[in-house]
Amino acid sequence: MTDTMRDSPxxxxxxxxxxxxxxARISRKIQSSWKxxxxxxxxxWLLIFFLLPFVIVAKISVAEALIASPPFSxxxxxxDEGILTxxxxxxxxxxxxxxDLYVTTYLNSIKISSISTLLCLLIGYPIAYGIVRSPPxxxxxxxxxxxxxxxxxxxxxxxxxxxxLADQGTINNLLIDLGVIETPIRMLYSEFAVYVGxxxxxxxxxxxPLYANMEKLDNTLNxxxxxxxxxxxxxxxxxxLPLTMPGIVAGxxxxxxxxxxxxxxxxxxxxxxxxxxGRLLYNEFHANHDWPVAAAVAIALLVLLVAPMMLYQHYQxxxxxxx
Amino acid sequence: MSKGRSxxxxxxxxxxxxxxxxxxxxxxxYSFNKSKLVPVWGGWSVRWYVELFQSPEVWxxxxxxxxxxxxxxxxxxxxxxxxxxxxxxxxxxxxxTLMSGMLAAPLVMPEVITGLSLLMLFITxxxxxGWPAERGFTTITIAHITFSLAYVAVIIQSRLVGMGExLExxxxxxxxxxxxxxxxxxxxxxxxxMMAGWLLSFTLSLDDLVIASFVTGxxxxxxxxxxxxxxxxxxxxxxxxxxxIIILVVAVGVAIAGIIMxxxxxxxxxxxxxxxxx
Numbered sequence: 001m002t003d004t005m006r007d008s009p010x011x012x013x014x015x016x017x018x019x020x021x022x023x024a025r026i027s028r029k030i031q032s033s034w035k036x037x038x039x040x041x042x043x044x045w046l047l048i049f050f051l052l053p054f055v056i057v058a059k060i061s062v063a064e065a066l067i068a069s070p071p072f073s074x075x076x077x078x079x080d081e082g083i084l085t086x087x088x089x090x091x092x093x094x095x096x097x098x099x100d101l102y103v104t105t106y107l108n109s110i111k112i113s114s115i116s117t118l119l120c121l122l123i124g125y126p127i128a129y130g131i132v133r134s135p136p137x138x139x140x141x142x143x144x145x146x147x148x149x150x151x152x153x154x155x156x157x158x159x160x161x162x163x164x165l166a167d168q169g170t171i172n173n174l175l176i177d178l179g180v181i182e183t184p185i186r187m188l189y190s191e192f193a194v195y196v197g198x199x200x201x202x203x204x205x206x207x208x209p210l211y212a213n214m215e216k217l218d219n220t221l222n223x224x225x226x227x228x229x230x231x232x233x234x235x236x237x238x239x240x241l242p243l244t245m246p247g248i249v250a251g252x253x254x255x256x257x258x259x260x261x262x263x264x265x266x267x268x269x270x271x272x273x274x275x276x277x278g279r280l281l282y283n284e285f286h287a288n289h290d291w292p293v294a295a296a297v298a299i300a301l302l303v304l305l306v307a308p309m310m311l312y313q314h315y316q317x318x319x320x321x322x323x
Numbered sequence: 324m325s326k327g328r329s330x331x332x333x334x335x336x337x338x339x340x341x342x343x344x345x346x347x348x349x350x351x352x353y354s355f356n357k358s359k360l361v362p363v364w365g366g367w368s369v370r371w372y373v374e375l376f377q378s379p380e381v382w383x384x385x386x387x388x389x390x391x392x393x394x395x396x397x398x399x400x401x402x403x404x405x406x407x408x409x410x411x412x413x414x415x416x417x418x419x420t421l422m423s424g425m426l427a428a429p430l431v432m433p434e435v436i437t438g439l440s441l442l443m444l445f446i447t448x449x450x451x452x453g454w455p456a457e458r459g460f461t462t463i464t465i466a467h468i469t470f471s472l473a474y475v476a477v478i479i480q481s482r483l484v485g486m487g488e489x490l491e492x493x494x495x496x497x498x499x500x501x502x503x504x505x506x507x508x509x510x511x512x513x514x515x516x517m518m519a520g521w522l523l524s525f526t527l528s529l530d531d532l533v534i535a536s537f538v539t540g541x542x543x544x545x546x547x548x549x550x551x552x553x554x555x556x557x558x559x560x561x562x563x564x565x566x567x568i569i570i571l572v573v574a575v576g577v578a579i580a581g582i583i584m585x586x587x588x589x590x591x592x593x594x595x596x597x598x599x600x601x
Contacts, residue, residue: 034502039416042406042472046425049469053440056447127339130332142336144581149343152573153530155547156566159554160346163353166558169362170349200342254431261433263533268554278435282533285439295443298436305433313427 054302061295062089092296105275106300112191112266112276113259116198117206120255121248123199124206128247131207132214143211146204158197158268165193165269189271197265202258206251213247246315253312257305277301347570354563361558371564380549381565388529388546391460395467396524400517402468403475403524408509410476411483429473438537441466445538458540466538467528474527475520482516483509512591515584522580526573 096102131142149157164170165187172184187193217240225235263278270276277297285294328336354372358365375381406426409416429437445455445462455461490512494504532547539548553559 034505035413038405039409039413039422042402042409042476043418043422045402045469045472046406046422049441049444049465050425050429053437053444056443057436057440060443123335123339123342126332126335130328130336130339133328133332134336142340145340145343148574148577149347151526151577152347153547153550153566153569155530155532155550155554156350156562156569157347159550159562159566160350162554163350163361163558163563164346166362168360173362200346203339203343257431258433261435263435264551278433281435281439285537291443294439298439301433302436305431309428309431312431313424316427 057295057298060292061092061299063292063295089292092292093300095293096296096300101275102280102297102300105277105280106304108275109260109277110304112194112198112274113256113262116195116202116259117252117256119195119199120203120206121252124203124210124251125244125248127203128207128210128214131211132217146207146211149204154201155264157201158264161193161197161200161269162188165196188269189273191270191274193269194266194274194276197269198255198259198262201265202255205254205258209250209254210244210247213244213250217243246319250312250315250319253308253315257308257312260305261301277304350563351567351570354560354567356560356563359560361560361563371560372568375561375564375568378561380544381546384544384546384549387460387543391464391467391545392525392528394464395471395528396521398464398468399471399475399524400521403472403520404479404513404517406472406476407479407483408505411480412488412509426473426476429470430477432470434531434533435537437470438466438534441469441534442537458538459543462538462540463535463543463545466534467524467531470534471524471527474523475517478516478520478523479513482513486512515587518580518584522576 127146131139131146134142162169166172167184167186167188169188171187172181175181176184221239221243222235225239226232230238261278262276263282266274266276266279267282270279278301281294281297281301284290284297288294353361353364355367355369356364357368357370406422410419410423410426413419441462442458445458448454449456490508491504494508495501499507530547531545532551535545536548536551539545544552550562550565554562
């Protein structure tokens, strides 16, 4: 159906309304303009509250920090000769790229989120595969169990691990009671705890796209390979793994992107010992009140994530087309 | 694919589910611990629940979070449904690519960036036009609507694509105007999707710590902000009690919503099959 067909009214109805009462005229007016309202409302909301803020952050990232309110210099300035000039200060970016702390944090974030993504894949892949291979009723039950944690509080799920990993926590108490160890192992406030937290929180994000992908796989390919004498491991690496690549990419991006900018997990489970960019940004802003540097860190984080984000969107668009 | 599971896959499923659920179960059990030290068992007790209900701080945070959650979910559902409708049913309108980008980006944008940039916007606006005069309920709600509407749009889009346009075309062929088709056919069929979108927006809002802590002002503590400020310094038995209540409410809510949606779906399928049979 084309748009022109949809908009053209049926002729008889139109004739009957040649001299329409006010109500009918209003309703006709609504009919012709409702489409623009439908687009306009969400569009303008997103422009003002999603796009504009980034423009402002980009602007502040090239401003100077001032002891004022708001604490940064203005982008546009009148010079003494009365000419409007644009002042761009790239010092904030130079500062964060010359300071070891920022560079280390940046690299450490990438390291932690990459390893976490890999761990999620190693754990999530067999789980997703196991769900696909289950009988239908069990399958629905298992899927429900994977989705349920989405609805419970993220903060409280991280908190649950504080109780498990603390020096006086459940795991240490158990190991001491069993006589495995004498003194508690330090697990909370370490990089290890951050890995556990990220894998725990983002595992469902890995499992669901993998499941969606595996569900569509054609089992006859596996059978054909088996009939031709391929061993199970070689079937997995030559047939199953390549076919599930789209699911791996989608799940990997869904873990990697949010994990890189994560604040709560490194803050609560990593303490001061684990440097991650999201936490640095938060502290730069809330503790140091250095807005231009915080904005520059935000832009740097965004630059890091733009490629994976575009890749994800490209993938989603392809999936939507395939349907 | 349904060829049965190997023992390895079964074990991975069992371990995976244990990994996901044991921490939550322990959290619930320790909320009934009498001892002030969370992981040291001192016998059963409900004292932390009593303490929780007597705290005015907790109550005002709960109220603020619920208020924001409801207003956010309602607006996000309306705006997100409109956006989804525009994306799926309006063909190629001007600026469609930008809109699709702006709908996809909030889903993957790190919260720290969204929070910081929205705060910068609010401060700049306050400077230029004097609004918002203070940060709190309004600013948090606006921030939440912005990312929630993107989630609603995703749900609505996939539902619209799944629904197809056959019924709409039939109505149009019978002489219904586009607006009438929207109100009489499309919207009622979208209702379950909108319901799901509302619930998701509500939970997302209730769950958000990072964005809210950027755009909030003095004295406006949402529940996650309150929880965070308490657990930053270590384990607290009253937070275990609060967590247990939240988990219970969520589990019951999800179960009820699931049953209602399943029933509605069955009802609709039944009606549809009756229509096509008769």
